[in-house]
Amino acid sequence: MKILMAEDDFASRKFMDNYLSQYGECDVTVDGEEAVDAFMMALEDNEPYDLICLDVMMPVMDGYQVLKAIRDIETQRGISKKKRVKVIMTSALNEERNVKTAFELGCEAYSGKPIDVEKFDKLLKKLELI
Amino acid sequence: MAEELNNDGMLDMFLYESGQLLEKLEGIILEKQDADCFDESDINEIFRIMHTIKGSSGIMMFENITKVTHRLEDVFFYLRESQPDNVPHLELVDKVLDVSDFVNGEMEKIKAGEKTDGDEGPLLKELDDFLAKLKGEIKDQGIPLPKQKKNDEPSQFYIAPVASENSRFFQIVIHYRNDTMMSNLRAYAATFALKEVAEDMLYTPEDIMTNESSADVILAEGFYIILQTKSSAEEVHELVDSTEAENIEITELSAEEYGQKLVEHGRVDAPPAASAKASEPAKEEKKAPAPVVPGDYVVKSKETGKGKTLAKNQPKKQSIISVNVEKMDALMDLIGEIVIAEAVVLQNPDLKVPGLELPNFQKAGAQLSKITTELQEIIMSLRMMPLTNAFQKMKRIVFDVSRKLGKDIEVQVVGENTEVDKNIIEHITDPLMHLVRNSVDHGIEENVEERTSRGKPAKGRITLEAKNEGGKVYISVKDDGKGLSKEKLYEKAYSVGLIGERPITDFTDKEIYSFITLPGFSTKEQVTEYSGRGVGMDVVVKNIQSIGGRLDIESTEGAGSEMTLVIPLTLAIINGIVVQIGSSSFVLETASVKTFMRITSDSIITEPDGEEYIVLRDECYPFVRLNEKYNLKGAGTNVEDGIIVVLEHESRQICILIDKLVQEQEIVVKPIPSYIKRVKGVSGCTQLGDGSIALILDIASLVDNKERRI
């Protein structure tokens, strides 16, 4: 599968990259804007991502903005809910309001940091990605 | 703030909500355990509770909880849709409680940071079997089976951050040798090496790559790293080691300390705190806490990595915080000290100069008193909790024990909203549990015939009652069972040699009942699993006494017993009146003082046995001379010289003679040192403004004592 990860923190990025690479090709951006760009490019090339992992706190655009942008673009292009890209937010912000906001904006899952790899695996299975 | 960093908001919310729902569930079950079946609203409610827990545990990915609650939800779905008759109610109740226990158990594990590894298999099978049976019966009744419910798996998930069980936190301080060239590059090398294993890392100084002068700072102060990793201290040490390093200190941190450090280092990766608020425009601050909107968490600088600051800081509202009980206790103690200090200042002997008037001082003093009073009230109210939970627990115990003993018992609860100091709740839960078990086990008759022959309903009844009266809380466990047999108690006490050779007529009923609280006493020949041997009742009494309470036992043979825990509402501060008898000071609880008066000696009548009474306005009060009772020196004996105080406890009165009324004030209750055995008529002591000690009179036991002799 094709994965995009937006994460500005080096350590987290490295960790996630290592982890996700076992499941597929993993593109990495370090800020929100680049993530939207990457998402667009993949759409244009007709090779959309299967999974996007978004950090919440990022430079230029935060995870919420990116998520909203992605969902907006998908709606605009008439991509059905079923076919749209799966988005997992990753953040140490784990208060309910943070998670709720993300859910409302339409992410598939929200994973607190540090990431529970075992559960992440289960999650990917539930999302039928692996 | 540090705690918040490590508390997972989502997880807490899940635990809190599910806990509430489970409590509610148990409430419904216990209320309806004896009914023939659940009514429609119960079924809907239980269905809804299971549905909610299933849903939220699904989102949280606690799969075994999801499965179990899902299955029970299915059961109630059938019940709701088909409304069959002949549902084996007790079996159903059992199943629901099993599920509730299972979920509770798993939630405890989550709280402890453990894996939810409870095996849901057996429970699932039981539920499946039960459901199959239900369906069978439903079919037998000719009711069409409801359609298979659509399975609404959650479509969104939340993964709680990994518990710190395998992540470790370190603080690493590296000091380089003074002649190290470009120590900032050495430091960078160390951080680079650590990135291999780091889950998270922060270091100071931060600008090691961009600012050459950071090298001097590193040489002077050392290079600080805080690190989250799965590696051991040794592995970390190996990674950062270099020939230039003179000294490497690696300290393991707890998760809390780590969180603290993160905050100290200005890392706002955590919930945006109130820092940097000052820079916000004023109008921004006045805004109500806004919900999260996209864009709130943009990190300002394009610089990747460390030292993030948010473009917009969230004004943060925290309406509820949890506080360590120890801190509350410390605060409580301090406030107690303030109250004493206040008394020391305001009643200072230095002020007692005849003719000295200090209006401004008095005014300031009054203000101080007002504030300390408010302070006390607030801390008290913080510590008050209703007994609801404790009672709920007791209901559950009655249910469990009665089921296992094959007794049919209903529980009635009165006054469960009575509020009590948290400390006290902790102290009474075990004693109360013991009393309840005793009532179920020893109180209620084993044979239904035994009950019916006495004209009692077949079903046993246990009443839990709490009420608040005169600064005390009364919590009683009442059963309508056998009651205590005085003869049996006496024989038993006699045979174990607890009372010597004295005949039964020597003892009052109350004393005979109190035999059961003696160490090593039990009338039940057979030791049962639930109320054990005679150990326990003496422990109950000891526990209750340790918080200044007592246990009252009332019983009528054949009709039932009532055990009442009488405990102070709060342990700490009471309103009291300081009086003097001879050279001793005593404190009377204000609530129990009815009147003060002066009388003439002809109001006193003396019985032939020497008992004295005071007759006032057609009322006759027993009169106790404390100076004689307690052998106090220097006290006046002529009632016309002193003041008579009428004390009241539970509508029973008693009079005492005092020499002098000192004043009314707030009294910080201190226990009498445990070395001194409990003194009858004294419930505690306190330190007065001048440093002397006054004993607090326990009106209840004075009244009791007197009454018994009448």
Next chain:
Amino acid sequence: MAEEIMEAAGLEEEAADESQKGQFMTFQTGKEFFGIGISYINEIIMMQPITLVPEVEDYIKGLINLRGKIIPVIDVRVRFKMPPAEYTDRTCIIIINVKSMVIGLIVEQIAEVVNISDDDIVPLPSLKRKEKEQNKYVYGLARLEDSVKMLLDPEKLIKQEDLVKIEENQEEEQE
């Protein structure tokens, strides 16, 4: 705290050598001299105003307020069943800490701190006297140049005869 004391008590039994071991605070009550292991002693204070507590054993004199801490005090003379003596300005209160219980001992006069080696301690001859009462607090005799000191076991000294409830009831009945 409690552990320390337990440890100290344990050491005493095992006769292990510690710095405080062998040091005893001696005091005079009546004509006799007594000694208490110095490790039990918190401090020594002058006589204080005592708040009487009614209905307790006669040797429990009451409560004192020591810097905000409320401490029970017992009169050693009365404890030894000797007739009580007037308190004078030489009367002292020895504050001891036994198993984390803090208790004051009223003694007539403090003597001195002495070193007593184990060799000089003779266990009390096990007499079959009727008045075992008096001796149970004394675990040994120490012979010094000019006098004999009786060494006290503070734990036993403060221990109260276990009054069971019944006895209290009896007392009450007799009132």
